[in-house]
Amino acid sequence: MEQRANIKFCVKLGKSGAGTFDMLRHAYGNEAMCRATCFKWHARFKRGRTSLEDDESSGQPSTSKTPTNVETMWWLVHEDRRITIKEIAAIVNVSYRTMQTILTRDMNMHRIAAKFVPRLLTPPNRKSTVLKFVKSFVSVPWMTHPSCRGLLLGTRVGSTGMISESKQQSSQWKSPGSPRPKKARQSRSAIKSMLIVFFDIRGIVHHEFVPQGQTVNAQFYCSVLRRLRNDIRRKRPELWRAGNSLLHDDNAPSHRALATREFLAHSNVTTFPHPPYSPDLAPCDFFLFPKMKLQLRGRRFDGLEDIQREAQTVLGKLREQDFQHAFQQW
Numbered sequence: 001m002e003q004r005a006n007i008k009f010c011v012k013l014g015k016s017g018a019g020t021f022d023m024l025r026h027a028y029g030n031e032a033m034c035r036a037t038c039f040k041w042h043a044r045f046k047r048g049r050t051s052l053e054d055d056e057s058s059g060q061p062s063t064s065k066t067p068t069n070v071e072t073m074w075w076l077v078h079e080d081r082r083i084t085i086k087e088i089a090a091i092v093n094v095s096y097r098t099m100q101t102i103l104t105r106d107m108n109m110h111r112i113a114a115k116f117v118p119r120l121l122t123p124p125n126r127k128s129t130v131l132k133f134v135k136s137f138v139s140v141p142w143m144t145h146p147s148c149r150g151l152l153l154g155t156r157v158g159s160t161g162m163i164s165e166s167k168q169q170s171s172q173w174k175s176p177g178s179p180r181p182k183k184a185r186q187s188r189s190a191i192k193s194m195l196i197v198f199f200d201i202r203g204i205v206h207h208e209f210v211p212q213g214q215t216v217n218a219q220f221y222c223s224v225l226r227r228l229r230n231d232i233r234r235k236r237p238e239l240w241r242a243g244n245s246l247l248h249d250d251n252a253p254s255h256r257a258l259a260t261r262e263f264l265a266h267s268n269v270t271t272f273p274h275p276p277y278s279p280d281l282a283p284c285d286f287f288l289f290p291k292m293k294l295q296l297r298g299r300r301f302d303g304l305e306d307i308q309r310e311a312q313t314v315l316g317k318l319r320e321q322d323f324q325h326a327f328q329q330w
Contacts, residue, residue: 003033004041004052011045065102069094073102077109103173113171193304197288197299197312198228201327203320206231209308218257224261248272248282287326291318 003024010020017039024032069092076088077129089099152168194210206228214220233240247269250253255273264271273281295314301307 001052003028003038005037008045008050011042017042065106066096070106072100073099074107077090077103077173078109078260079311082173083173084090091321108176109173109175111171195308196224197284197315198231199288199323200236201320201323203234203241203318204315204322205235208313216252218253218254218259221254221257221260222263225260225267225269229267233294243268246272248274250274251276282325283330286329287322291322 006024006027007020010023020042021038023034024038031276035042044294072092073088077082082257084098085096085103087175088103089096091162092099128238193212194214194216195207196216197207197208198205208224210220232245247264248261249271251273254260292311292314296307296310299310301310
């Protein structure tokens with residue numbers, strides 16, 4: 001401000017821009033304003049400007065960081081420690097970046113993952129039933145895409161009475177003085193159900209739940225394949241008439257069994273085995289399982305029937321475009 005006043009004084013004395021700048025350098029040395037700024041203010045005062053203040057900004061002042069918004073954010077975080085920044089930003093109607101700055105800098109809060117402890121003896125942890133996914137078996141569904149016509153993928157999904165939340169789902173907002181959240185290490189549940197799914201590029205062809213206590217051996221797997229053939233005849237009649245179906249399966253014992261191979265040979269079903277020790281993932285591993293886990297992970301159910309009902313609901317929500325995209329990725 002002092003140098004601007006001196007520039008204004010030099011303009012009134014009739015000094016040129018270069019002469020004014022030399023005088024500023026002589027008076028202030030390295031602290032003098034740059035040549036461009038000096039000439040800019042010299043021209044302004046020469047045109048009749050009298051104010052030494054900066055011009056008002058053309059943009060609107062930020063209204064996101066108001067006391068009301070900050071208080072609303074504070075209550076939202078303390079009511080639900082697991083709420084995400086996107087959810088808060090949508091409620092308060094502010095940008096993601098502004099919301100993140102207020103939480104971390106102004107409110108001094110950070111998202112911390114829950115700490116594992118041996119056990120939390122609370123009623124929800126003792127009585128709840130949650131879905132868990134176990135090792136898949138890949139048997140492929142019949143497809144109608146030109147590049148993989150007649151290809152059928154099968155998957156086997158195990159569901160038990162427990163599943164732990166992901167690290168992101170269990171993380172919570174905490175201030176420096178609040179204790180770290182805790183998450184119990186869940187023990188293996190006695191409740192278990194197995195879901196077998198066959199799908200192709202158009203959608204689900206056949207799915208069924210394995211009866212309680214039933215082992216997926218060669219005899220049971222052959223009975224599943226019989227029901228699968230009936231569904232193919234009913235849902236994919238063009239593939240059934242063409243007889244060019246291709247079944248993709250892995251190296252599970254029930255798939256390698258002699259009874260299974262004899263049944264497939266008698267039914268004229270060509271198999272497409274998954275290469276052993278292959279680093280490539282099958283569509284069920286990078287498509288179907290993640291889709292179901294995303295919807296069911298961390299949720300608690302009252303019984304096995306609720307898990308099965310919710311699993312079928314998730315399968316019903318998958319679109320034909322999802323299956324096409326999965327096979328293109330494969």
